[in-house]
Amino acid sequence: MYKTIGILITVIFIISLLLAGIALAVSRISLNRHVWLAGFFAGVLDFFYMPLKYFFYKFSDPRILDKWMVSLKNISNRNSFKKSTKRMIIAPHCMRAMDCPASSKRTGIQCITCGKCVFSQLKKDAPKYGYDLYIVTGSSFVKHIIKEKDYDAALLIACDYELNKVMMGLKGKSIVTYGIPMLNDGCFKTKVDYDKVIETLNMLSS
Missing domain, CATH: 3.40.50 (Rossmann fold)
Known part of the structure; x- marks a missing residue:
């Protein structure tokens, strides 16, 4: 049972890393062009915001993360805003x-x-x-x-x-x-x- 729980936790952790990584890549791309599923990836980054913020604080500039997320959200919200x-x-x-x-x-x-x-x-x-x-x-x-x-x-x-x-x-x-x-x-x-x-x-x- 504990082995199964351990495997499940590992799988969830790997999936989370992949999702966060893909979302970051998409948000970076969004600075220069339109991207698909912007709302979904914005939600992913919102969910992982605090650990990602810590990562950027340690290895880069946390303002970069916010800049990417704002760009992604603008794309996601544009059509709804117009209405x-x-x-x-x-x-x-x-x-x-x-x-x-x-x-x-x-x-x-x-x-x-x-x-x-x-x-x-x-x-x-x-x-x-x-x-x-x-x-x-x-x-x-x-x-x-x-x-x-x-x-x-x-x-x-x-x-x-x-x-x-x-x-x-x-x-x-x-x-x-x-x-x-x-x-x-x-x-x-x-x-x-x-x-x-x-x-x-x-x-x-x-």
Whole structure:
């Protein structure tokens, strides 16, 4: 009996390694082209996220794993996002000006369109494409946002780690997500390719 259990555990371990390995390879390929079964492989990577994160931390850069997973999830979620009707943009406060005069409340920074940072333009463009804009100081603010309004889609702007974190957090909330990675990481003076933002808004509207 113990031998049988041992064999079963070994088989499960080998299958798990193969699945995780294939999922990683597919996620890497997804950076450059469309891949099949993106949703399935994204689920596999979500399931094995913590051990994979440790592996990347030890032997590579954990940000690479998040980048690959976000790319895979974007492919998986694209068509569902296009069918959504109640959309929001969630962006990080680290992109605002250092001397930002805006105040904050439970749902994030209240942009006053002062013209000092990219949010002045994004606040004008978001409604044109049917989005509400939220500028948050942490992923915990998302909990307050989804309690106030009933959204079915969220366009996320953040570093790859935060994108993947929020994507996993909203997976069980019936909110489809799509992520736009920032050009740099950090707690302030971060930037996003605004042409990429507009390109994504147009693509998800078509």
